[in-house]
Structures are given as C-alpha cells and as structure tokens.
Amino acid sequence: MNDAVQRASDALLKAQKIAIFAHISPDGDTLGCVLALTHALKKLGKEVIPCAADGVPHGLKWLPGAEWIQQTSERRDFDLAVVCDAGALNRVGTSLLPIVESAPLLIDIDHHVVLGDTFGDIQVLDSKAAATAELIYTQIRSLEASTGQALMDAEIAECLLTGIITDTGSFMFANVRPETLLLASQLQQEGAVPAKICEQVYTNHTYASQKLLACALNSLQLSPNGKVAWAFLTGKDFEEFNAVDSDSDGIVNHVRDIQGVSIGLLFREIPGKKIRVNLRGREGVAVNEIAAVFGGGGHRLAAGCSLDPPLNEAIERIIAVAVQHLEEKALPL
Ligand SMILES: [Mn+2]
Structure with missing residues (x-):
C-alpha cells in the first residue's frame, strides 16, 4: 500500500484541478475524507471540487467545509478524480458517474475491498482500516513528506476523527484496532474535539x-x-x-x-x-x-x-x- 500512497501523492501534486467524490447516502467517513483531502489540497494551491450526489445530510452539515460540497458539476476539465470510501465506482451515484469517468486519471481510496469491484488507476486500499479516514490521514502525511509543507490542522483533524467515530460506532465496533485508537488520540492532539463531534452526530436528531x-x-x-x-x-x-x-x-x-x-x-x-x-x-x-x-x-x-x-x-x-x-x-x- 505504501507504494500506492506515494503514487497517489505524486498524482495529486502534479494535478491542478481535482474533483473528489463521496458515495451516495453519504456518512461521516466518506464526507470527512472528501473534506479533509479538500482542505489539504487547497492549502497546496490546488483547485478542488468536492462532490456528493446526495448532498450533505442534516447531521453532518457542521463539518468544516461542508458548504463546498456540490451535488453535481457541469465541469469536465479535471486533471484528476479521487473517490473516497465508495466500495464500488457506481456508488458515486448515476448523476456523478460520467464526471468521474471523464477524468484522465482516477484514484480510489477505500477500506471496502470487494474482489472484482476495485477500480481506479491508483488504488489506495486497506480492508483492515476501520475507516477510510485512516487512509486519508496517511495520504495527507505523505503529501506533507513530499512537499515539506505542514498541512494537518484542527479542521482536517475534525473531519478525519468524524470519519473514525462514525465508522466505528464511537469505537464500539469490532473494526477498532490499536492503530485506530492511536490515530484518534493524534487527531485530538491536532485540535479535533471528540465531545463536539459526538454531540453533533449523536445528540442532534431531527424531530422527524x-x-x-x-x-x-x-x-x-x-x-x-x-x-x-x-x-x-x-x-x-x-x-x-x-x-x-x-x-x-x-x-x-x-x-x-x-x-x-x-x-x-x-x-x-x-x-x-x-x-x-x-x-x-x-x-x-x-x-x-x-x-x-x-x-x-x-x-x-x-x-x-x-x-x-x-x-x-x-x-x-x-x-x-x-x-x-x-x-x-x-x-x-
Ligand atoms: Mn467508511
């Protein structure tokens, strides 16, 4: 996987216009990943369009950068597309699929690894990761190593910790590894506040x-x-x-x-x-x-x-x- 992370970093740094895609019925992991990567790439001066076919659900509208998410785009002039946490390419949604397919280069970053459903020119895949947010963290650290520029900040940490908290059911699921807890600790040190994330996600239900x-x-x-x-x-x-x-x-x-x-x-x-x-x-x-x-x-x-x-x-x-x-x-x- 390390080789794929490096190749993904090289491609991300070479590209100027980058579209990043969440999956349909988006959850905290897919949106946390899309937004964390968007924040990091904007810091590197890239033009980034984060997309989610179904928009941002009520419980995740507070995520930093959620207002950037587009449900569709007329543009087709991207150098690179990145799909986060999708499981299969068609899970970007029928409205966005043609945009993903029109990109000259495609990176798939995911912890769903379904044999026969893998896609993308560069595949950063690890089924042991509790959340794709773990892989995005590694990717952002790789971008930092390649450029010598510090990218991690409280907003990125908050997006990634949201992905980890939601995909582990607040660390209650069997997918939690020692690495998952270490990373959560690291993200809190970077400025993410677990109590704030849990309050937004779990104690903020709509009446409906x-x-x-x-x-x-x-x-x-x-x-x-x-x-x-x-x-x-x-x-x-x-x-x-x-x-x-x-x-x-x-x-x-x-x-x-x-x-x-x-x-x-x-x-x-x-x-x-x-x-x-x-x-x-x-x-x-x-x-x-x-x-x-x-x-x-x-x-x-x-x-x-x-x-x-x-x-x-x-x-x-x-x-x-x-x-x-x-x-x-x-x-x-
Ligand atoms: Mn996930």
Whole structure:
C-alpha cells in the first residue's frame, strides 16, 4: 500500500484541478475524507471540487467545509478524480458517474475491498482500516513528506476523527484496532474535539428522525429462533413526518441491539423505487453475504441491498436467506 500512497501523492501534486467524490447516502467517513483531502489540497494551491450526489445530510452539515460540497458539476476539465470510501465506482451515484469517468486519471481510496469491484488507476486500499479516514490521514502525511509543507490542522483533524467515530460506532465496533485508537488520540492532539463531534452526530436528531424511530420500533418483529429482528418504515411514515431518507440513518442499529439477536434488518419503502434494506450483524455473521444474494454489498457487520416491492414479500425473501445464513454459520467446520 505504501507504494500506492506515494503514487497517489505524486498524482495529486502534479494535478491542478481535482474533483473528489463521496458515495451516495453519504456518512461521516466518506464526507470527512472528501473534506479533509479538500482542505489539504487547497492549502497546496490546488483547485478542488468536492462532490456528493446526495448532498450533505442534516447531521453532518457542521463539518468544516461542508458548504463546498456540490451535488453535481457541469465541469469536465479535471486533471484528476479521487473517490473516497465508495466500495464500488457506481456508488458515486448515476448523476456523478460520467464526471468521474471523464477524468484522465482516477484514484480510489477505500477500506471496502470487494474482489472484482476495485477500480481506479491508483488504488489506495486497506480492508483492515476501520475507516477510510485512516487512509486519508496517511495520504495527507505523505503529501506533507513530499512537499515539506505542514498541512494537518484542527479542521482536517475534525473531519478525519468524524470519519473514525462514525465508522466505528464511537469505537464500539469490532473494526477498532490499536492503530485506530492511536490515530484518534493524534487527531485530538491536532485540535479535533471528540465531545463536539459526538454531540453533533449523536445528540442532534431531527424531530422527524425520532418519529421514524418510533414507527420502526413499533413495527419490530423477531424470527421464531429469536436471532433475526426486523423493522420497517413505509412511504406513509416518511410522508407523515415530512422525513427524508437520511432521517432513518442509525435506526437499524436499534433493531440489531436486542438480546440474542445476531442480525438486524431495517426495510425502507421508497415510493416508486425499490425497497432499501439496511443489514447489521454481530460478530460471527457476514451480513454482506446476505446482501450479495440480492445484488447488494458492504462490510461483514454492516451492509445494504435493494429488493423489489411489495414490502411483505421483500421481508419474507430476505428473512429466509438470513435464517439460512445463520444455520450455515452454526455448522461445525
Ligand atoms: Mn467508511
């Protein structure tokens, strides 16, 4: 990976106009990465356009530089495109994909490493990193080493620590490594304030999101073996509270966090579209394998996919696969 980091630094320093892309339904990691890299490259005098097809969700609008994020761009004159934390190229979103593809050179920086889905002329990939923010930190340090210019500051540190905190569930997930905690400490020393980040991310819910949580928990059900829990949100629920998609972020964790439950699923009915499913697992399962059956993907403990309506049939189909997955995992090797 070190070689790829150096080649990425060389390409970033050679380019003048750089577009940086987040993934659809953006989270704290993808936006934290895009903005941290944007801050660093602006300091180096680069012209940078940070893009996210779905914009910035309510809970992340406070990120330093969030106002720079563009949902689309007419421009095609970039020297270089960078995609952060996307998992697969099409996850930049259909509206931005042609822009990414028009760039003469493409860098992919990511901790989702899905065989067969890698892309980019330069690939800075590490599936052991808890967040892509860990890789962006390394990249920015490499840019500093190459130029002799100090780039790290409190704003960059805040963006990166946000990525680490959100992708580790505030250091509660199994992806936390000693390196992750050391880096968090380093970022706090650089000026990031963990309490501020957690307050913004976790204690600043919209009214609509709390009402959606109530609807979802009201619909909660358990499989006969008690190991799969699911909840759903209908199009009507979203309508009633004038809620947007990002208002349902995080609800799936409540569905999984039940005694005895190994897999939690949240179904979201989006009128005129496929039914979105968020999957969360506990150690020992691989929910991305379940999502893959339906053309989706993600991490072992957090994944997503889409199914055709109607809702009740979608629920039946995926629960059957989830229950079977647990039976297979329970078999002795
Ligand atoms: Mn991530």
